């Protein structure tokens with residue numbers, strides 16, 4: 001953990017230096033206030049043009065904030081929701097203004113990631129002050145100026161970097177998100193709050209159950225103080241600290257008995273969230289509409305929705321009856337003997353208000369349109385394709401004395417266990433047109449969270465048994481090994497038929513510390 005300790009030391013040093021530059025990030029909401037949705041930026045005439053500045057500052061409690069700042073006539077706001085239609089173009093300019101105070105401490109950190117041959121954006125070493133953007137879940141090319149996290153680098157003070165991405169016309173309507181993805185430093189910036197929602201519009205065209213409903217976008221983030229201390233990491237709901245009884249719960253207002261369409265992103269660094277809504281302590285039915293931005297084949301009535309780190313769940317919630325309130329809760333989740341406990345936490349109290357506030361999107365006439373069949377979306381038909389290859393991968397950990405796991409691996413079965421290096425060769429090579437079935441096993445005493453860039457995968461099996469619902473996912477939990485018996489595993493179908501998958505990209509564990517420490521590798525999809 002020596003590298004990590006150095007990183008943390010650097011952050012402490014930096015944090016102190018940054019105090020003078022405080023307030024660089026917009027203020028975050030006070031505990032116990034009414035939860036507001038982020039500002040929505042919608043595409044106009046097929047284009048969404050926006051400019052973000054990544055900044056950082058330290059708040060009065062000592063938490064370091066990293067923020068995607070967006071200037072409005074009323075001053076800067078943080079992490080707007082980007083709303084686009086399938087086929088629209090996103091032109092996003094990102095400047096890096098992470099403070100350069102503490103540069104001496106930062107220079108200590110360069111060897112953490114090593115130099116790599118940069119080919120996209122700025123040059124120089126990857127440091128805590130470097131940034132870039134990953135468009136999590138979007139099925140877009142892994143190339144420069146689109147969704148390339150391997151070589152894209154935006155350095156402090158440079159004029160800025162332009163992302164230019166066309167949302168595919170066949171992109172599933174749903175909730176996606178953006179966050180930094182510089183190897184070795186992702187956790188710190190996401191922990192600081194650098195994450196926002198992306199909505200690909202049109203869910204009501206695939207799942208008419210949501211048509212006309214008031215929509216809420218909730219981003220659950222996680223923040224902890226450094227140095228790292230095991231304990232109840234605080235979850236925040238749209239940047240409001242949600243940790244009763246230490247702080248009053250955030251307030252979500254609904255009309256009595258009103259049905260709303262909630263779109264929830266897990267932008268935490270490591271929290272597996274079994275979500276529930278309670279009325280008088282009893283879990284209520286939720287109508288699940290989409291997972292990881294992909295509409296389900298049919299809505300599903302459930303009481304608990306497990307959302308792993310980086311996952312998204314979109315569902316219909318019914319407001320409490322007059323004279324009562326509900327609670328929106330993330331239950332406890334065990335991540336195993338070497339994992340960190342995910343504690344139960346109230347995310348919000350849901351209160352009845354005839355004048356419900358929240359800055360959210362009201363249903364509009366434009367939100368309706370011709371129906372879209374799931375057969376018209378990305379990956380349609382892959383269920384019936386005979387796979388061209390089968391692969392097996394596994395998560396594992398290595399121990400150092402009594403200090404717990406010190407190395408985190410994801411390995412293609414038969415290859416040597418090794419941590420990710422920026423200059424490594426891809427551990428998997430395939431080609432456009434391939435359809436592959438991958439089994440991913442967890443041999444560690446800790447739950448891990450498999451994430452694939454560029455494509456969703458279709459769920460085939462969990463623990464060797466066919467799944468009841470072949471959902472398309474981009475992040476999925478694989479529970480820890482208990483120390484005896486078979487390993488837990490998932491079997492998924494990877495669809496590389498679309499030529500836009502060509503290029504080199506990554507798959508990794510989305511517990512961000514694990515990713516930063518190298519539980520990640522490259523795949524090369526060769527063009528046809």
Ligand SMILES: [Cu+2]
Nearest residue numbers: 448509511514
């Ligand atoms: Cu992991």
